[in-house]
Amino acid sequence: MKKDLITIDKDQNIGDALRLMKEKDISRLLVTEDKKIIGIITEEDITNRLVTGRERKLKASHIHISSAMTKDLKLIPIDSEIKDAAKIMLENRFSSLPVIDDSKIVGLITKTDLVKSLKNSKRSIREFYTKDPVLVNPADTIVSARKVMLEHNIHRLLVTDRGLLTGILTERDLARGLKTFRKALDKSPHPDIRGLRVEHVMTREPVTIKPETTVGRAVEIMLKKGISGIPIITKDFGILTKTDLIRGIADGRLP
Numbered sequence: 001m002k003k004d005l006i007t008i009d010k011d012q013n014i015g016d017a018l019r020l021m022k023e024k025d026i027s028r029l030l031v032t033e034d035k036k037i038i039g040i041i042t043e044e045d046i047t048n049r050l051v052t053g054r055e056r057k058l059k060a061s062h063i064h065i066s067s068a069m070t071k072d073l074k075l076i077p078i079d080s081e082i083k084d085a086a087k088i089m090l091e092n093r094f095s096s097l098p099v100i101d102d103s104k105i106v107g108l109i110t111k112t113d114l115v116k117s118l119k120n121s122k123r124s125i126r127e128f129y130t131k132d133p134v135l136v137n138p139a140d141t142i143v144s145a146r147k148v149m150l151e152h153n154i155h156r157l158l159v160t161d162r163g164l165l166t167g168i169l170t171e172r173d174l175a176r177g178l179k180t181f182r183k184a185l186d187k188s189p190h191p192d193i194r195g196l197r198v199e200h201v202m203t204r205e206p207v208t209i210k211p212e213t214t215v216g217r218a219v220e221i222m223l224k225k226g227i228s229g230i231p232i233i234t235k236d237f238g239i240l241t242k243t244d245l246i247r248g249i250a251d252g253r254l255p
Contacts, residue, residue, distance in 0.1 A: 001078075001099050001107035007032045010039070010066040014046050017065060018179050025226065027172060028096055030108065031069045037105055041069040042095065043171045044155065050178040051146045075100045076109065082117055085109055086250035090243075093153070111242040114249060115222065121215035121255050128215065128248050129232050129240035135160050136169065138199035142177060145169055145198050156229045158237055159202050165231055167202035177201030208233045215245065215254065 008017055008029045017029055021043065031039040049068040074092055076085055078101040085097055089111060099107040136145050136157045145157060149171075159167040177200060208231045209218060218230060218240055232238030248254035 001109040001113055003107045005030055005037075005105070005108060007037065008041070008065055009033070010064070010069065012065050013061045014041075014049065014063045014065060014068055015061040015179065017041055017046060018175060022176075028108075028110075030098070030105075031065055037073075037098070039069040039071040040073060040096070040098075041065055043175045045070060047146065047171055047174045047178065050175070051143060073098055075105070077101075078106060082114055083249055083252070086114055086246045089114075089246055090250050095242075111228070111246055112223070115219050115242050115245045117249075118215050118219050118245060118255050119223075121219070123215045123254065124211070125209070125213050125215055125218050125232070125240050126211045127253070128244045129211070129238045130244060131236070131238050133158050133231075133237055133239040135237065136198055137161060138166055138197065138202070140198045142169075142174060142196045142198060142201060146174060155243075156239070156241065157198075158231055158239060159198055160237070165206075165208070165233070165237065167199075167204045168206040168229065168231060169198055169202045170229070173201045173203055206231055209240070210234070211238070215248075219245070 006024055006029055008020060008031060010031050010033050020029060021027060028040055028042040030037050031041055045068045049063055074088055074094060074097055076088060076097045076099055078099050088097060096108055096110040098105045099109050134148060134152050134154060134157055136159055138159055138161055156168055156170040159169055207221060207225055211232055211234055221230060229239055229241040232240060
């Protein structure tokens with residue numbers, strides 16, 4: 001787990017949150033009120049606020065952390081098993097859990113922390129990766145792509161064009177792209193988010209692996225590149241995500 005807790009006050013704005021996330025190279029922050037932890041905010045939370053409703057027309061600096069954060073924290077005791085943490089994450093669709101010791105939050109355990117335990121696994125990724133991933137086109141709007149993510153309960157999409165992999169679109173890509181879009185509000189009174197396309201914000205030329213790659217090697221790549229999903233190059237596309245590996249831990253197939 002991580003003992004260095006990175007926090008942000010509930011009265012700061014999501015622009016502040018994105019800057020701090022980028023600075024610390026993290027995707028979540030614990031939220032405080034009067035220095036007491038009251039919630040958590042993630043890139044997914046921020047994307048949800050920036051891409052829907054009236055927030056489409058607001059600057060990131062005008063949306064408070066308190067209106068985007070998750071307040072219902074799930075806590076896990078410090079002496080819990082890794083498998084227990086994996087189950088709680090899957091059941092609640094969380095990517096991290098605050099860790100408590102004698103009722104005090106002393107750390108944060110993430111999916112990344114859990115998959116680190118698999119670095120030496122010689123198992124093939126073949127039985128763990130997602131065989132039928134959801135695909136989008138570079139010309140699709142980010143609004144429609146975000147809708148697809150929500151409908152399928154996923155955090156990344158493979159981007160293909162005429163049968164070729166051209167990129168990957170993640171929550172982080174969306175959050176940062178939407179922040180950039182909002183800067184246009186300072187220059188134009190009527191910027192249209194519907195003109196923002198997948199190709200404008202996606203990660204191009206993503207690293208890829210093959211089905212025979214070991215779990216340990218895949219984890220090594222994820223940690224080195226700071227990514228949570230890797231496209232699989234086969235006759236039909238696939239993708240291996242940290243969630244796939246967490247599922248393997250939770251159901252006892254890994255490590």
